[in-house]
Amino acid sequence: MSKEAKIYGYLAEFANAQEIYHAAEKIRDAKYSRWDCYSAFPIHGLDAAMGLKRSKLPIFVLCGATLGFITAISLAYITQVIIYPTVVQAKPANLFTIPAFFPIMFELTILFSGFTVLFGVLGLMKLPCFHHPLFNSKQFSRVTDDGFFIAIEAADQQFSAEATRELLESIGGTNLEVVYDEVVEEVQSKA
Amino acid sequence: MSTQSPSNVSSQSQVVIPVLEREKLILNNRSLSWISNKVCGIIENKQPALWWALFIPCALMALIGVVGGLSYQVFSGVGVWGNSNRVMWGWPIVNFVFWIGIGHAGTLISAVLFLTRQNWRTSINRAAEAMTIFAVMCAGIYPVFHVGRVWMVWFLAPVPNSNAIWQNFKSPLLWDVFAISTYFTVSLIFWYLGMVPDLATIRDRATTKIRQVLYGIFSLGWRGGNRQWSHYEMAYLILAGISTPLVLSVHSIVSFDFATSIVPGWHTTIFPPYFVAGAIFGGFAMVLTIMIPARYIYGLQDLITMKHIDNMAKIILLTGTIVGYAYLMELFIAFYSGAKYEMDAFTFRITGPYAWAYIAMMALNVISPQIFWSRKMRENLWVIMAVAGCVNAGMWFERFVIIDTTLARMFLPGDWKYFSPSAIDVLTFLGTMGMFLTLFLLFLRFLPCINIAEVKWTLPESDPHYGEDANDKVKRVAAYQKELS
Numbered sequence: 187m188s189k190e191a192k193i194y195g196y197l198a199e200f201a202n203a204q205e206i207y208h209a210a211e212k213i214r215d216a217k218y219s220r221w222d223c224y225s226a227f228p229i230h231g232l233d234a235a236m237g238l239k240r241s242k243l244p245i246f247v248l249c250g251a252t253l254g255f256i257t258a259i260s261l262a263y264i265t266q267v268i269i270y271p272t273v274v275q276a277k278p279a280n281l282f283t284i285p286a287f288f289p290i291m292f293e294l295t296i297l298f299s300g301f302t303v304l305f306g307v308l309g310l311m312k313l314p315c316f317h318h319p320l321f322n323s324k325q326f327s328r329v330t331d332d333g334f335f336i337a338i339e340a341a342d343q344q345f346s347a348e349a350t351r352e353l354l355e356s357i358g359g360t361n362l363e364v365v366y367d368e369v370v371e372e373v374q375s376k377a
Numbered sequence: 378m379s380t381q382s383p384s385n386v387s388s389q390s391q392v393v394i395p396v397l398e399r400e401k402l403i404l405n406n407r408s409l410s411w412i413s414n415k416v417c418g419i420i421e422n423k424q425p426a427l428w429w430a431l432f433i434p435c436a437l438m439a440l441i442g443v444v445g446g447l448s449y450q451v452f453s454g455v456g457v458w459g460n461s462n463r464v465m466w467g468w469p470i471v472n473f474v475f476w477i478g479i480g481h482a483g484t485l486i487s488a489v490l491f492l493t494r495q496n497w498r499t500s501i502n503r504a505a506e507a508m509t510i511f512a513v514m515c516a517g518i519y520p521v522f523h524v525g526r527v528w529m530v531w532f533l534a535p536v537p538n539s540n541a542i543w544q545n546f547k548s549p550l551l552w553d554v555f556a557i558s559t560y561f562t563v564s565l566i567f568w569y570l571g572m573v574p575d576l577a578t579i580r581d582r583a584t585t586k587i588r589q590v591l592y593g594i595f596s597l598g599w600r601g602g603n604r605q606w607s608h609y610e611m612a613y614l615i616l617a618g619i620s621t622p623l624v625l626s627v628h629s630i631v632s633f634d635f636a637t638s639i640v641p642g643w644h645t646t647i648f649p650p651y652f653v654a655g656a657i658f659g660g661f662a663m664v665l666t667i668m669i670p671a672r673y674i675y676g677l678q679d680l681i682t683m684k685h686i687d688n689m690a691k692i693i694l695l696t697g698t699i700v701g702y703a704y705l706m707e708l709f710i711a712f713y714s715g716a717k718y719e720m721d722a723f724t725f726r727i728t729g730p731y732a733w734a735y736i737a738m739m740a741l742n743v744i745s746p747q748i749f750w751s752r753k754m755r756e757n758l759w760v761i762m763a764v765a766g767c768v769n770a771g772m773w774f775e776r777f778v779i780i781d782t783t784l785a786r787m788f789l790p791g792d793w794k795y796f797s798p799s800a801i802d803v804l805t806f807l808g809t810m811g812m813f814l815t816l817f818l819l820f821l822r823f824l825p826c827i828n829i830a831e832v833k834w835t836l837p838e839s840d841p842h843y844g845e846d847a848n849d850k851v852k853r854v855a856a857y858q859k860e861l862s
Contacts, residue, residue: 207841210603222602226409226578227834228610229841232603241611261535265543272545289552289630293559296623300563300616304570307612311605313573314597321600329601330578332409337602 191366194319195221195339196350197326198359203229206334209357210235213336216353220342224326224335246306247299254298255291262287319367326365337365402497402835404679409833412680416827417579419675424822427674435814442808446801447522455525458805459798464784468802469519471776472809476516477557477631478772481624481653482660483509484564487571488620491613497688499831500681503575504671505664506568507824511816512663513561515809520553549633556630563623567616570609573599575825628652635779642722642783645710651703655775658696658742661689662768667817669762671826680827683756690755693768697746700775704743722783730795731782734774741771 200206203225210223214237223232233240263284266272271279277286308314320326320337329335336359338350354362403412450457460467483505490498521530533554537543544551576596583589599605629649636648665686672681711723726735745767754760781796820826837843 203839203841204843204845222604224601225603225606226413226574226601227830227839228606229603229839230834231841233607235841236603238604238607241608243608243611244615247615262546265535265537266546270537270541270543272543272547274545274547277547283547286547289549289626289633290546290555292622292626293552293555293630296619296626297555297559297562299619300559300566303612303615303619304566307570307608308597310608313599313605315600316593316598318598318600327581330574330581330599331413 193340194322194365194367195337195341195345196354197320197323197335197337197363197365198354199325199361200334200336200358201360202334205358206336207232207235209336209359212357213338213353216344218338218342218344220339220345222337224320224329224333224337226330226332241310243303243306243310247302250302250306251295251299254295257298258291258294259284259287261294262290319365323363323365325361325363400682400684402500402682402684403832404682407679407836409836409839412832413578413582413829415677415680416575416825416829416832417582419821419826420579420823421582421584425674428818428822432815432818435811435818438811439808439815440811442804442806442810443518443812444808446805446808447518449801450522450805451527455523457799457801459796459802460523461794461796463787463792464781464794464796466523466780466784467796468781468798468806469523471773471780472806473516473519473523474631474776474780475659475773476512476519476809476813478628478652478656478659478776479663479769480509480512480516480560480564480660481628481656482664483507483512484560484567484620484624485657485660486664487567488617488624491617492621495688496835497685499828499835500685501664501668501689501827502831503568503571503824503828504668504820504826505660506564506571507817507820507826508660508663508667509564510561510568511813511820512660513557513564514816515813517557517561518809549630549637552630553634556627560623560627563616563620567620570612570616571828571831572824573597574601574609574830575828577601578829579825625653628656640783640787641716641718642726643779644719645707647703647706647710651700651707654696654699654703655742655772658693658700659768659772661693661696662765662772665689665693665761665765666769667814669758669765671821675821675826677827680832686758686761687755690749690761690764693764694746694749697742697768701739701743704739718788722786725786726778726782729782729786731778731785734778734782738771738774738778741767742775745771 200209206223206225207229210232213221214235223229223236225232266283266287267279267281273279277283325333326335336354338345338354344350351362407415458467458469460469483502486498486505487502490502521527524530524532532538533544533551535544573596576592577599580589580592580596583592629652632648632652635643636645638644668681669686672678708723711719714720725731745764748754748760748764785794785796787793833839
């Protein structure tokens with residue numbers, strides 16, 4: 187790692203789910219904002235321990251579902267009643283035909299919601315993201331196995347090389363490591 | 378009633394009250410990394426000989442049956458199948474409903490059991506979802522090729538044809554197109570999204586460059602940060618929430634293909650719930666049929682325990698009994714309606730030339746699962762495999778009885794016919810079975826067949842409050858008992 191590489195932040199390991207939970211509470215109380223807990227599975231109650239707000243995904247999905255519903259009813263109504271009324275078995279082709287469109291309305295509502303969930307959650311999680319400074323850390327590869335990590339970014343207002351290190355050590359962080367932003371380093375070397 | 382306050386109790390004695398523990402979902406106190414090693418090991422190690430012994434015949438069967446059989450059908454015309462006037466739907470639609478039904482257990486396990494907080498689902502949901510996707514693919518083949526001229530299949534899509542004629546949106550057949558395609562798409566999203574953290578696990582363990590790049594691309598750069606997990610869990614919850622009514626709607630809509638007609642034997646309001654129960658029943662049987670051998674081949678006994686198998690056997694018993702109730706209720710309503718044609722249709726089913734199919738359906742679907750009332754039988758894997766096999770066959774007979782026997786005896790005696798399938802019918806059906814198993818074996822080979830992240834989550838030590846109040850529970854129970862005495 188060259189010296190001009192920009193520091194991404196500190197990475198510290200914790201022993202288990204209980205430790206990372208209590209550590210998260212302390213970092214939250216120390217008013218940090220750009221940090222995250224990394225684990226192989228979602229830890230119950232960690233959102234509150236980190237002071238995270240509820241995900242905004244349901245609002246997106248509501249919009250997607252509404253769009254699906256409107257698409258279905260316009261598709262069925264415009265084609266069946268306005269453009270090309272198909273009269274089969276003396277079934278009406280007017281406003282009273284709408285009950286026959288319920289299955290289509292239901293299915294398209296679900297289909298559009300499904301797509302909104304997929305693209306909404308990827309947007310909120312900021313994925314795909316194939317390059318991330320944390321991937322430069324060797325020990326971080328254990329995060330998807332049995333590692334529990336907390337990373338505090340240098341971009342945080344509260345961040346200071348000394349105080350943050352002390353905080354992480356005082357709350358039980360081990361294998362403390364400075365993570366560098368290699369992407370920036372590459373840009374610098376090219377320039 | 379004593380007036381002693383609970384605070385005194387803790388200082389008094391260490392009263393150990395036997396509290397019935399819940400049965401563990403993961404046996405032998407396995408660690409987090411043991412789970413990753415076990416599941417990823419299936420992908421990373423060489424496949425056992427048994428895998429190849431199953432894969433080669435299945436792939437051949439798929440090649441001959443699906444590729445060969447369907448090519449022959451496309452070049453020669455739909456007449457190579459046994460479908461004929463009046464039994465136009467013949468085997469293809471029977472097989473279609475059969476496969477769609479099998480596809481229902483996956484989403485049920487992932488969605489309904491997730492919403493009802495049944496944590497035992499975590500060990501089996503991934504494989505069951507994969508099964509759903511593959512079963513729906515097999516199902517889709519039949520209606521697509523059954524239209525006759527397969528190159529005209531785009532007529533099903535909601536676009537006007539060259540004469541500016543639109544599809545009939547009042548037709549249950551078009552509802553079916555929407556239902557099945559939505560079901561396939563949403564199941565695929567559910568399956569893939571659930572797999573992203575596990576693909577990241579394989580990426581991080583990868584020893585070869587190819588594996589690292591491929592699993593890296595499909596895991597989208599997942600890091601497992603709680604800011605990601607928070608959105609991810611919300612996405613999972615919403616998908617479970619929308620999939621639950623979806624899974625119930627799909628087979629209801631499939632049953633509308635029959636129930637909205639005026640054909641005696643089909644025109645009944647019990648069809649939607651009866652079809653849904655049957656689908657869950659058949660789907661769970663298929664999950665057992667393929668998971669018990671997979672569990673044995675890969676030594677997954679600690680992850681898929683007898684508890685999981687016991688639960689699934691109980692669901693088969695329950696849904697099998699619901700299906701039995703539906704069969705009897707259908708007969709009763711036919712009798713109670715006083716409608717001559719309705720009564721005749723059912724008399725024909727039971728006593729006519731198709732009686733063998735009706736008896737097979739009753740025996741395999743209603744009677745065979747009743748053995749699961751006995752705990753001993755639910756613990757015997759051979760019995761479970763035998764019953765699951767019976768149910769798979771029985772559910773096929775159910776669709777055959779509903780579709781073909783009804784079409785063989787409609788209103789006009791001139792239409793009456795005894796239906797028999799052609800060799801190509803049998804070949805195509807065997808081909809889809811081969812295709813299903815081939816896809817499932819490839820899934821076992823290349824993708825994590827058990828949901829690693831969720832299984833880790835079910836371990837007791839994954840609870841952030843684990844170990845904090847181990848004595849509290851005993852104390853609380855002791856205090857409560859003191860109060861009662």
